[in-house]
Amino acid sequence: MKKIIFTLLLATSLITNGQESEDKGTFTLSGTVDVYHTSNLKNNSPGSVGVLYGGSGTPNGFGLGxxxxxxxxxxxxxxxxxxxxxxxxxxAANAYExxxxxxxxxxxxxxxxxxxxxxxNTFYGYEVISPAGNFNYSVSYLFNAGPFSHTGVKLDYASSEDLSFMLAVTNPHGITAGANTGNDYxxxxxxxxxxxxxNLAYGADGFGFTDVLYLDYTGGFDLSETxxxxxxxxYAxxxxxxxxxxxxxxYLQNTFSNKFSLGFRPEFFTTTSGAGDANVSAFTLTGNLSLTESLKIIPEIRLDSxxxxxxxxxxxxxxxxxxTLAAVYSF
Structure with missing residues (x-):
């Protein structure tokens, strides 16, 4: 591992700013860091819903993303x-710890x-794992329902600037790490x-079922310049x-300036089964304040019912x- 890290650091020092040479190609380095503070405003129960995938974040106080x-x-x-x-x-969102x-x-x-x-990372859904790719800091129930990532092969075809297609064959998304012992796909x-x-996904989910159908639509519209x-x-x-x-x-978002935007996310989610359905709704108000080109502060309040x-x-x-009050730094 130390040898691998040293090799990557050496490559970074030799190939800076993503400049390309005919012999060495192009090397780039990027990423994000996020931290937060969360409070439960109703009672003394720990955490806030959606700060980490699958449930609540750290108990009331400061946490690491x-x-x-x-x-x-x-x-x-x-x-x-x-x-x-x-x-x-x-x-919470990946295999291999x-x-x-x-x-x-x-x-x-x-x-x-x-x-x-x-x-x-999955082609399915609207939100992504990295907080830098989302407007809201907490994630939706739809995102929590998965899948998050896939291991396999995919073919992307850009028919034109407006029209594209993608086909994929992967392991069940529940076993992105380790062997596909069931030989399911x-x-x-x-x-x-x-x-x-x-978006469509069909097949084994890695959690014991081989016939799961996932259907998804994501899209948006510019209602004005801001x-x-x-x-x-x-649907699954x-x-x-x-x-x-x-x-x-x-996802309703308005840009007030090049420094500040405000967004509102109403969501309605239902789990279905032969035993009956169960419903939950969530309303999230989120601000995005850009202190610099790299550092963004995200204040957020969320009500789940x-x-x-x-x-x-x-x-x-x-x-x-x-x-929740979060800080996201992108580099």
Whole structure:
């Protein structure tokens, strides 16, 4: 491991600012760091919903998100990406104890066709693992429902500037780490047109079921020069498990200046099963304050409600109100 780190540091010192030479190609280094403080405004229960995937974050107080460092190297038509992530947020969303967020090689067969092999973040859904890629700091129920990442092969085809397609064959997303002992696979498909995307995944989920269907739509519209509306709607179901989920979230964001934006995310989520459905809603108000080009401060307040008692981490409460103040640094 020390030898690998030394090699990467040496490459960084020799190839700076992403400059390309004919012999060595292009090396780039980027990443993010995020930290936060969270408070439960309703009672003394710990954490705030959605700060970490699958439930609440650290108990009331300060917490660590993750640091991810992305090494990428490109030469000619081929390249590799090693996205290494550490910290509670990374562990919650990834296998290998959060060490590997993405690790893949790619080959651009032409200007339109790209082949990728390895572990890559999901094409499915609106939100992503890295907080720098999301407007809200807490994540939605739709994102928590997964999948997060895939290990396999995918083929991207850019038919035009407006129209694109993607086909994928991967391990079940629940076993992005380790062997695919069941010899089961998951198929993926995406088509995009002018910023609107339809996503599909079908097959084994890695959690014991082989017939899970995932459908997802993500898209958005510029309602004015400063006001944006984005949408995420999803449906999942397994006949074997007799269960699934469905829901949608709206992302309304207004840019007041080059320093400050304000966003509101209403979400409605339902888990479905033969035993009956259960519902939860979440309303999140988020500010984005850019102190510098790299450092962003994110104040956020969120209200979750469920008469069916399915709020993660708060299964005896019908509602939970949390406040979070986060800092995200991108480099």
């Amino acid at each position: 993750m640091v991810n460092t992305i090494f990428s190297y490109k030469k000619g038509k081929a390249g590799v990406v090693a996205d290494l992530a550490y910290g509670p947020r990374a562990v 959060g060490a590997i967020n993405q690790l893949y090689a790619y080959y651009k067969a032409s200007d339109k066709v790209t082949l990728t092999l390895g572990q890559f 998951q198929l993926g498909f995406q088509t995009g047109y002018k910023g609107q995307y339809f 006001f944006f509306l984005d949408i995420n709607a999803a 179901n397994s006949s074997d498990a007799d269960s699934g989920y469905q829901g949608f979230a709206l 469920s008469s069916d008692l399915i709020i993660p981490g708060f299964t005896t409460d019908k509602s939970m109100t949390g406040a």
